[in-house]
Amino acid sequence: IRDSLSAAQTITWINSRGRRGDVALEIAANAANSPSVRGASVFYIANNSDRKSNAEQLLVGLLRRVPQLPNRGVKPDTDSGLGSLAFCRQTTLPALVMQVGFLSNPEDRALLQTRRRDFALGIVDGLVTWSRVIDPTPGTPTEANYPPINININGQSYSEQGVLVNGNAYIPIDLVDRLRIDLSKAANVNRITYRKVVYVKAIELRDFNVAVNWDAATRTVSLRSNLVVCPGQFERLMSNGNTSEIQLQLFLKNNNENALTKFPDIPKLYREEAGIEGVNYDIAFCQMCVETGFLRFGGDIRAEQNNFAGLGAIGGGSEAASFPSARIGVRAHIQHLKAYASLEPLVQEVVDPRFRFVTRGIAPLIDQLSGRWSADLDYGTKISAMLKRLYESAGLL
Numbered sequence: 001i002r003d004s005l006s007a008a009q010t011i012t013w014i015n016s017r018g019r020r021g022d023v024a025l026e027i028a029a030n031a032a033n034s035p036s037v038r039g040a041s042v043f044y045i046a047n048n049s050d051r052k053s054n055a056e057q058l059l060v061g062l063l064r065r066v067p068q069l070p071n072r073g074v075k076p077d078t079d080s081g082l083g084s085l086a087f088c089r090q091t092t093l094p095a096l097v098m099q100v101g102f103l104s105n106p107e108d109r110a111l112l113q114t115r116r117r118d119f120a121l122g123i124v125d126g127l128v129t130w131s132r133v134i135d136p137t138p139g140t141p142t143e144a145n146y147p148p149i150n151i152n153i154n155g156q157s158y159s160e161q162g163v164l165v166n167g168n169a170y171i172p173i174d175l176v177d178r179l180r181i182d183l184s185k186a187a188n189v190n191r192i193t194y195r196k197v198v199y200v201k202a203i204e205l206r207d208f209n210v211a212v213n214w215d216a217a218t219r220t221v222s223l224r225s226n227l228v229v230c231p232g233q234f235e236r237l238m239s240n241g242n243t244s245e246i247q248l249q250l251f252l253k254n255n256n257e258n259a260l261t262k263f264p265d266i267p268k269l270y271r272e273e274a275g276i277e278g279v280n281y282d283i284a285f286c287q288m289c290v291e292t293g294f295l296r297f298g299g300d301i302r303a304e305q306n307n308f309a310g311l312g313a314i315g316g317g318s319e320a321a322s323f324p325s326a327r328i329g330v331r332a333h334i335q336h337l338k339a340y341a342s343l344e345p346l347v348q349e350v351v352d353p354r355f356r357f358v359t360r361g362i363a364p365l366i367d368q369l370s371g372r373w374s375a376d377l378d379y380g381t382k383i384s385a386m387l388k389r390l391y392e393s394a395g396l397l
Contacts (some may be wrong), residue, residue, distance in 0.1 A: 007086060015092045023130060024095040025058070026087045027123065029112065034298020038105035039070030042099040045088040046076035047203055047214045050167030054130045055096050061126025062100070065118040069101060069111060078206070078392075081290075082378060083385025089204065090188055094166050098123070127396060150220040151175065162202070162221060169214060169221035170199035179225055181208045191393040209234075211392065233280075235366045235384065237341035241281035247269060247394040248285055251314035254393065262303055264294060269330040275340045276347050284309075284330075284337055285365060286386035290379075309333040310374070314353050321353050332385055340369065 001010050014024050044051035055074035060092075077085040077097070088095050100119060101108035112119065145165035151171055158163065162171040168190060176183060183189050183200065190201040202212050202221050211224040218246045233239040233333055243251075248267035252259045260266070268287065274281035288308040297303045305322040306329030313321040323329035332352040338344070339358035346355075363369050366387075367380035376382070 011086060011090050015090075018091075018093040021275055022093050022129075023054075023127070024087070024091045024093045025123075025127070026095070026097045028097065028099050029108075030099045030102045032298065033104075033300075034291065034296060035104050036298065037293075037296075038102045038108045038395065039072035040066075040101055041072035041099050042074045043077045043080055043085055043088060043099070044074060045085075045095070045168065045203060046078040046206075047169075047212055048167045048234045049214070049216055051088075051094060051096065052076075054094065057129040058096060058098060058123070058126035061124075061129060062098075062119065062122035065122030065125065066111060066115055067325070069108070072099075073217055078385075079387065081385065083381065083388060084207070086188070090190065092166075092190070093352075096259065097345070146170075147219075150218060152220050152222040152257075153179075154224055163199060164219070165192065165201075169202040169212075171202050171221065171223075172196075173198040173200055176200055176205070179205070179208075179210065179223070181205065181210070185357055206388075231331045234387070237280055237283055237337055237364055237366065238278055239280045241274065241283075241285075242396055243282055243285075243390065243394050248390075251390050251393050252289070252294060255295060259295040263326055266295070266308075266330070268324060269327050270334075273327070273330045277334050278344070279334050279337050279341070282390060283383065283387060287337075288333065289382050289386050290382050305329075307332075309336065311336060311352065312354060314357075323351070340364075340372065 002014055005013060018024070040059060040062055040159065042055035044055040052074060059071065059074055063069060077083075077088045085097050087097050100121070101112055101326070102122075103109050103112070132315065146165055148161040149164050149169055151158035151160065151162050158175065160172055160175070162169055164170070170190075173183075186204075186207075189204045192199050202223065205214055209225070213222045213224075214220070215222065240266070245267045248270070249260065253268065266288075270281045270285045270288070274284050291310045292301075292308055295303070300332060301307050301320050305320060306324070306326050306327050307320050307322060309332075311321045311332055313319060321332070323332055328351055331348065335346055335348075335352040335355055338346065339355050339360060340363040341350065342359045342364070352354075363372055365380075366383050369383070370377050370380040373379060
């Protein structure tokens with residue numbers, strides 16, 4: 001595929017040319033704030049056991065040829081920074097995204113520079129293994145004879161069946177309408193027509209606050225739309241949090257088993273400090289997870305600085321702000337969020353060094369932090385994706 005094509009054009013190119021038995025693989029290198037982070041991983045579309053197995057085969061093939069490369073495992077695309085990967089979701093062929101190492105790590109970079117042939121052969125080995133078990137289901141709806149699957153909605157069986165396409169569950173569009181989900185402006189949601197019925201890919205409904213799970217034993221896709229979190233408040237910075245301290249602790253520990261060693265009270269601090277100022281502590285906590293890599297830190301900020309949100313110092317210095325304790329660091333983070341999201345005065349004495357430089361109330365929603373708090377235009381999307389992960393792990397989504 002030509003390098004001149006955009007990501008969207010690449011997917012369109014693949015979808016227009018893909019044939020039965022083809023697969024799609026995106027190969028990329030990664031980067032991290034900390035130079036110690038390294039290794040290879042493969043992402044697959046969430047809740048697809050076939051793609052997970054294919055991802056494992058592909059990763060094994062690479063690591064057999066380059067055993068010096070750490071194994072970061074296979075991961076659902078919901079665990080990616082953006083919460084989903086278009087290449088996995090929107091490509092009609094079976095698709096995976098492979099990250100072959102970290103250019104920010106000198107050891108990975110040296111391997112990529114000196115073992116290029118081994119990398120190539122390892123990827124080929126994985127593709128050969130994958131090709132032996134490719135789903136024989138035809139790649140286009142007109143040729144297909146898709147197997148039926150059962151549908152469960154909020155614990156109740158649905159009378160109509162869905163279909164399984166390349167290991168992905170598709171449900172009738174009528175069911176989406178019954179769930180009061182408007183897909184009229186969702187151009188990226190995959191639709192197919194099969195035997196005169198329009199179907200949509202079930203996993204895409206996750207972006208509409210529907211939890212989606214797959215039971216391979218009973219061939220049932222389960223949809224749960226009973227959202228505990230109020231949809232209208234999901235992205236508002238000035239709102240109430242929904243998780244307990246224990247749920248925040250478990251989420252942090254499940255993503256970094258050493259996270260609570262240095263900061264054992266961090267969930268409690270976020271709940272208390274955010275509650276005082278009226279900021280949603282779930283959002284603030286998830287922003288902290290994005291900024292620090294689940295308290296791994298690295299890059300320009302050290303753990304000793306108690307700076308959990310990448311806050312800058314005043315005076316134009318190169319070093320980020322530092323705070324005397326974890327509580328004060330959390331308080332500064334909360335105050336900076338309130339500066340962006342609200343016109344109300346602070347309850348506590350200001351400790352955020354850049355509070356007075358923010359145009360008050362300019363960004364009441366998560367997405368409005370993009371390009372402001374961070375130059376990254378996907379910054380808000382990354383925080384929202386982290387928030388969904390938190391709520392799914394806590395059973396709130």
